[in-house]
Each structure stands twice: as structure tokens, then as C-alpha cells.
Amino acid sequence: MAFPIQAFSLVTGIFLALMYLHFAVLPRGISGAGFLFDVYAWSSLLWVTPLVFTAASVVGLLIYRARSSIDSKLEPIVTPVAFRIVSRGFDRATIWKTVESVRSSMAAHRLFPYWIEVVTDSAAVALPWSDDLRPITVPRGYRTPRGSLYKARALHYALEFSTLPDQGWIVHLDEETCVTPSFVVGIRRAVEEEERSGRHRTGAGIILYHHSLDGHPFMTLAESARSGDDSGRYHLMQRLGFPIFGLHGSGILIRNSVEKAIGFDFGPGGSITEDAYLALFQIAHGYRARWVDGYVVEQAAFTLSDYLRQRRRWFVGITKTAMHAPVAFRYRAPMLVAMLAWALSWASVSYTYSSLIAGSRAPTLVVVLSDLVLATYLALGLIGLKLNLDGYGPIPLRRRAALYVAQLLCTPLFSIMEGAAVFYGLLQPDQKFHVVKKDANAAPVPASTMTSM
């Protein structure tokens, strides 16, 4: 069955089930007269604050068309591609695994000339220079004109140091971002189309997290909704050409000339989530976005502490971007609205459990809309899990079923975790670039290609 039909059926099925629960099974709740009762009842509007993003997710899912990566007619192209891995340089094993994933995926589909650039703040990893591997160490005293920090500083230095020609393309990877053969095929198609059309749009695909499924199943399930969100909301924005909610920091395909025109010198405030700055700057500079069919695989945050700190960085960094990125307000406004909705998420979660205990009655329209929001959130988690399990490889039916049930049952916990991370960000808006712990022994990249659901 095609992906959009599956997704539509899932969202509709869960929505109808929730409506049935609300209006036919569960007690309808009570309401009282008076100001405090009214405040309590109408606070249920918190549930519908993500409605716009829900609608975007549903539309994105409905137009998702994964092309099969198995296409013998694909001819190699001559445009060079640099896989640019950025790391602090402390975890050689994880970096090496990423390098090997690029090599094995390129061996499966040798569709363009490539090399791998590993950009680190430390030379301690001591990677060997070879035909396809070019270590770049950022000098300790290097400073960008605007004083950018962390990853943005390293990326800006790489732009100056790299020998990649302007017509070449860059694939941005984090130190644990493993490339799959499907992504190589997606890159080949995207580069050829963009060079032919001359539009030079920036591409992105779906990030999976199944590498940590065996060691950290709970935390991996917590990331499922992100993969689902990639195939929904982010997919829609890429297809429209305007990544108004930002870009992920890895799995980005961008032409070197475009990246040089924008740079990564966003200053300290733009260095917390430099990917969000990049998204807004490229829109403001007149560049557009596109979808790349294919997957890269990352690792979930292994601990609750890492999870909270990572989300806090995203919340603080993207909010800072939405507030102060020097682009027209109309470009920043959607990101600002998204961050305000995210800032309210912990209040929404608190209200949900409070009203469950108190047995309050929310207005009927609010209940219907919030059921749609919740149905979409649940569906994104399940769709994301399916994408991850398909990428994971063969898995016994019993374990697969158990993971789907666990995904559903744990969703209330995941929403609490997300809300807690935002609350943490509001209480302690730390501007540091927290890097989560990685595990080089996570599952290997499967050799099989996979782009269809």
C-alpha cells in the first residue's frame, strides 16, 4: 500500500478511535459557572496550539512519494561531492564508523566522484590522509570575523580551507551520521536535477535512529516521532522550497557556491543552532530547498540527561535564531510561532494530566481539534518507528509488534520528556553546544537500499 494511503488511514483511524473514546466511552466530565471554572475550561486551548504544525504534517505525509532507489538507468555524473563530517575530534571510533559508512555506500553506488572531509577542533583523532579522506583541523587560534563558535566556527573554517570547486556539492554529516546507499542515490538524483535546472536548491532527507535500538530501545523510540516528522512537516517545507522551521544539522546537501555565499559566520548567538540560521539565511538570500529521497542514520540520545540537554540546546538556539537572525521578520515569524508553541508544550502536558484528574469538560470543538493533534502526534511516532524498523533490517514479528505497542504506551512519557526539556531551557537557557554521547559499537549500516515504505 502506498505511503500516503497508509499514513492517511493511520491518522484517521487513531482520530476516530480517540473521538470514540472521548464521546462514547470516557465520562464526559463536568463544568462549573464562574471565572475560575472558565479559565480552567478554556485553558484546553493549549491542546490546539500545535494545530498548524499538525496540518503541515498531515499534508506532508499525504504528498510523500518515495522513489525506489533500485534504478539501473542511473548514470554516474562528474560533479564532485564532499561528505563533510564535523566533530570536536575526541571520538575516533565513531568518526571512523561514519567514514566507513560513506565508503561502503559509495561502493554500492559509484554515482559521482567524492571525498570525505573530517573537520575537527583537535588533531588528536589522527586520521590518515588518503585519496578519499581529507582531515581538516581547525587551528586553535582561528577566529571568524563575527566570532562564531562551536560547529559554526569549524564549518566556516572548512569553507575557507576546502579545495572543493564552487560547482561541487557538500553533504553535511555529524560525527555519528551514517550514510546509506539510498542517500547516495538521492544525492545523485538531486545534484543532477539541480545542475540541469540551475536552481541549486538545498536538499534534505529523512534521519533514522535505529542504530541505538538494541542498546537503548526506550530512548530510540523517543526519537521515532522525529523520523515521522521528517516525512511529514519537514518534507512539506522542503517540497515547498522554504525550510521555515529550520534544517537538521546533518544530512544536508548544499552546493558549495551557495554555502560560500551564505557562510557560517553567524556570531555567537547563531552558533547554538547554526542549521536554523542557515535555513533562514538561504531563504533570505533567495535560495530555495528541495527534498532528497534517502536516509541517513544517527544515534538517539542514550540518557535522559543527554536528551534534556540536547532539546534544551535546540529550543534555546532556534528561539534565539527566530528572535535575532538578521533577516526579514516574515521569514522568522513561522519559526517564532513554532517556538512559542513549543514553549507552551509543558503547560499543555501539565493541563492534560490535571484535567484527567479533575474530570473537567473542555469545549466540544477543542476536544475534536485536540484529538486530531494527538492522533497526528501518535501517527508520526508510529510512522517514524516503521521507517526505522524497515531500515533496521529483518526483525521478528513479535518484537516488531511489541515495539509498536511500546511506542504507543510510552508516548505520554515522551511528551513529558519534551515538555521537561523546554521547561529546562526556559529556566536555564544555557548557550553551550551540548554534544550527546555516542557509541561506536552501535549496529552497522545495512548494505541494503531502502527508499520505499
Add this chain to the structure above:
Amino acid sequence: MQYGIGFGIVAGIITGPLPVGVLPSTSTDPAADALALLYAASVLWTGLLVFVIAVIAVGLFRIARIPS
């Protein structure tokens, strides 16, 4: 430890709504009890809402002050 907390929260979610309208009540006036509970929740929530607005306002202000 996080799993222990998780199970505790799930147990709370499952058992939380049960006293209201699901379990048989021994009260002589269950409707009045439910309304009293709702009133208490409304008072607490209104207070929390002030806290929510304050936390968000202060948090966003501090984020805005991060050097650009």
C-alpha cells in the same frame, strides 16, 4: 532510574482519572464532591497559569539577552 520514574508516571496517569466518575463513590453527594475537586483544580491551575506565563516571559527574555 528513568524507567522507574516512567512506570510511576504511567501508573499515575492510569489511576488518576479513576476516582472521578469511574469508581463507585461512597459519598452521599458525588456530584458536589466532583464539583469541589474541579474548583480546587481550577484555583490551582489559574495559579499555575500565572507561573507559566512568568516562566515563559523570563525565559524568552534571558534567551534574547544571549550575545548575538
